[in-house]
Amino acid sequence: MKKMLLTSIVLSAGILSLQSCSSGTKPETPAAQTSSTETVKQTEAPKEEFIEIDSYRFKLSPDVQTDGVAHLDFYVHDKSDKHLKGVTGTFVITKPDGTKVELPIAEEEPNDHYHGMVKLDQTGDYLIVAQVTIEGKKLNPRFSFTRKL
DSSP states (O other), X not given: OHHHHHHHHHHHHHHHHHHHHSOOXXXXXXXXOOOOOOOOOOOOOOOOEEEEXXXXXXXXXXXXXXXXXXXXXXXXXXXXXXXXXXXXXXXXXXXXXXXXXXXXXXXXXXXXXXEEEEEOOSSEEEEEEEEEEETTEEEOOEEEEEEOO
């Protein structure tokens, strides 16, 4: 019994001496910081889509600005991944409410792609059909994305 009491006293003394050796300062907790935040209108950025039809490769890369105007970058390549010039056509865009907008596809020469601009003013699913003519062939690659306002 005396041995247990002596062991308890030694352990207690050891713990007390370890506590007294510590720096004695508690780590400071940062004061609550107040910050001013602005609510920013967030939109989901549509993703790029790739489609292959009859050995042609199509890519649609929409770039939607904060005002809802979308620059539709449209790439047309052959099977060896070479940009095809002289492609003609129209984008037919179906908005979430079912209304359709048609706009011509214009070639952007220095950047080796085609483009069109459209206002995406609704929340929901958009369907974009590129009605194009390549070397006399009529093709209709279809793309879709969801816009969240």
